[in-house]
Amino acid sequence: MTSTSESSLHAHTMPDLLQASASLSPSNASISKGSFSTDVSIEAAGLDTVYRRHGRVDLVPMPSDSPSDPLNWPAWRKNLLLGIVAAHAMQGPFSAGKLIPRSPTGATPADELNSDKGMVIPAFTDFSQDFNISLNKAAYLISVPILFLGIFPILWSPISERIGRRPVYLISALVSAACAFAGAYCTSYNTLMVTRIFQAIFICPPQSTGACTVSEMFFEHERGRKMGVWTLLVTIGALAAPLVVGYLVELKGWRTEFYLLAAIHLTIFFLHLFFGPETLYPERSLPSKELEQEKCEAPQSEIKWYDQYIGFRIYSKEPFHVREILRPFAMIVRPVVVLPSLAYAITCAYTSVLMSVLVPSIFGEIFHLTSGQVGLQFIALTVGAVIGELLAGRGSDMLVNWRTKRAGGKRLPEYRLLLAYPGFIFSFIGLIVWGVQLQNATPGVWNVTPDIGSGIALFGLQLVTTVCATYSIESYVPETKDVSAFIVLTRQIFAFIAPFYLPIPFASWGNARAAGLFASLIGLATFMVLACQIWGPAMRRWKTLKNCCR
Numbered sequence: 001m002t003s004t005s006e007s008s009l010h011a012h013t014m015p016d017l018l019q020a021s022a023s024l025s026p027s028n029a030s031i032s033k034g035s036f037s038t039d040v041s042i043e044a045a046g047l048d049t050v051y052r053r054h055g056r057v058d059l060v061p062m063p064s065d066s067p068s069d070p071l072n073w074p075a076w077r078k079n080l081l082l083g084i085v086a087a088h089a090m091q092g093p094f095s096a097g098k099l100i101p102r103s104p105t106g107a108t109p110a111d112e113l114n115s116d117k118g119m120v121i122p123a124f125t126d127f128s129q130d131f132n133i134s135l136n137k138a139a140y141l142i143s144v145p146i147l148f149l150g151i152f153p154i155l156w157s158p159i160s161e162r163i164g165r166r167p168v169y170l171i172s173a174l175v176s177a178a179c180a181f182a183g184a185y186c187t188s189y190n191t192l193m194v195t196r197i198f199q200a201i202f203i204c205p206p207q208s209t210g211a212c213t214v215s216e217m218f219f220e221h222e223r224g225r226k227m228g229v230w231t232l233l234v235t236i237g238a239l240a241a242p243l244v245v246g247y248l249v250e251l252k253g254w255r256t257e258f259y260l261l262a263a264i265h266l267t268i269f270f271l272h273l274f275f276g277p278e279t280l281y282p283e284r285s286l287p288s289k290e291l292e293q294e295k296c297e298a299p300q301s302e303i304k305w306y307d308q309y310i311g312f313r314i315y316s317k318e319p320f321h322v323r324e325i326l327r328p329f330a331m332i333v334r335p336v337v338v339l340p341s342l343a344y345a346i347t348c349a350y351t352s353v354l355m356s357v358l359v360p361s362i363f364g365e366i367f368h369l370t371s372g373q374v375g376l377q378f379i380a381l382t383v384g385a386v387i388g389e390l391l392a393g394r395g396s397d398m399l400v401n402w403r404t405k406r407a408g409g410k411r412l413p414e415y416r417l418l419l420a421y422p423g424f425i426f427s428f429i430g431l432i433v434w435g436v437q438l439q440n441a442t443p444g445v446w447n448v449t450p451d452i453g454s455g456i457a458l459f460g461l462q463l464v465t466t467v468c469a470t471y472s473i474e475s476y477v478p479e480t481k482d483v484s485a486f487i488v489l490t491r492q493i494f495a496f497i498a499p500f501y502l503p504i505p506f507a508s509w510g511n512a513r514a515a516g517l518f519a520s521l522i523g524l525a526t527f528m529v530l531a532c533q534i535w536g537p538a539m540r541r542w543k544t545l546k547n548c549c550r
Contacts, residue, residue, distance in 0.1 A: 089206040093237030131189040145200035150492020153208035176203040177265035184258035211484035228393025246375020277308035340468035350518040384455030388462030423463025430457025435515020
């Protein structure tokens with residue numbers, strides 16, 4: 001395992017050639033590092049092909065001269081694959097959050113009460129009637145898969161390091177489509193639970209390996225924007241589910257959800273099959289070194305474009321070791337990973353998860369909405385997240401690039417964190433507005449103000465999500481798969497536990513006071529990011545932590 005110092009070296013202290021300005025001509029460049037400055041010919045350094053292809057040579061990581069290198073792919077191919085992988089990653093939370101069973105005729109979610117606990121729960125009437133189970137037991141069809149979505153990315157990461165990303169994505173989409181299709185024909189609770197668990201196991205790989213794919217295709221100066229696309233679709237997955245299937249379930253029943261899910265996963269399989277080349281590229285070397293090896297290697301022009309679609313290779317024959325599974329857990333001793341992950345998980349739990357769980361019950365109780373009408377309330381959350389990402393990705397990249405120039409070319413991951421603070425503020429304000437407006441709402445008369453609050457909250461959440469995830473990954477780029485797996489695990493643990501206690505304060509204290517409680521916890525999460533802002537560079541240098549994560 002690469003140590004902390006090696007991670008920093010890989011990302012920030014590449015050879016002096018990486019410091020060349022993008023505005024330099026192909027024939028001459030002034031390259032500097034610290035006090036060192038000299039004139040270097042780009043051709044002599046072997047960077048002429050890089051310059052012609054990218055228009056600049058200050059690239060991290062430095063691409064090879066091979067057209068097969070994912071860093072050298074055309075922008076359209078990179079962005080198309082990014083969209084496919086992000087849509088694939090979206091299916092995990094989408095499939096977990098899509099179960100919105102139909103209420104009986106004339107009934108609202110508020111009519112389904114848990115008399116033992118004295119609180120409103122979402123309407124799982126179809127499952128209760130079809131399988132002869134309690135409403136509480138039906139709810140496990142959502143909560144149990146959420147837990148598996150957090151655990152199994154840790155197992156898929158070492159597999160993708162051995163056989164590549166593309167085979168893992170293909171297996172994931174195809175098997176999860178089969179599981180979804182099987183779920184539509186289940187006639188018992190136990191068989192449906194089994195299909196849901198296996199579906200979660202096989203749909204989860206892109207939630208961790210997706211970050212690796214982004215890092216393998218895009219350069220450091222654009223990573224925040226591209227990583228934001230991936231995090232955005234993961235965020236809106238659970239929000240889009242009730243919006244998409246609300247009226248479908250109301251009119252056709254719960255089995256149609258699984259037909260729809262199987263069709264989506266099968267579509268993603270064919271998109272990967274025809275438009276998703278392999279991104280794992282361990283052969284990358286600096287262009288200058290390639291020039292030295294040119295005589296003893298086959299010409300790059302002999303590499304066919306279709307090899308990355310139909311070829312299969314074993315990238316590593318090392319036997320599996322338990323430490324590969326435990327390695328993401330070792331991130332808990334790295335503050336610059338664990339603190340942003342906790343801040344993100346807390347904010348996500350008390351905005352996205354909280355509203356996904358409580359909107360059906362609270363809006364049904366207050367405004368007497370049907371399942372389809374409840375689904376429409378998620379439009380505001382989705383719009384808020386999309387607008388937030390428009391600022392989070394591009395804005396954080398611009399902020400980092402601007403601060404790097406002002407620092408004389410020295411780039412630190414902490415430069416990105418400034419944009420997280422407005423995210424916490426908007427999440428805090430949005431949750432308060434949501435709770436207070438629901439508290440003051442007139443029963444039976446719908447109004448848009450709670451939805452405005454939820455949109456503001458998700459706008460803030462997406463700022464926090466993109467900034468915190470990208471910061472943690474940039475801190476340890478060579479260990480992207482372990483960092484992203486830890487982030488996913490942390491988020492899913494909070495998402496699994498939160499629904500068990502979130503309804504209690506809302507039922508006991510009222511919507512306004514309960515929202516204030518959880519907003520204050522979001523405020524506390526802000527200090528976790530602040531600690532990284534102040535001590536992050538020093539914490540990455542702690543020798544004890546380097547050794548623990550080897």
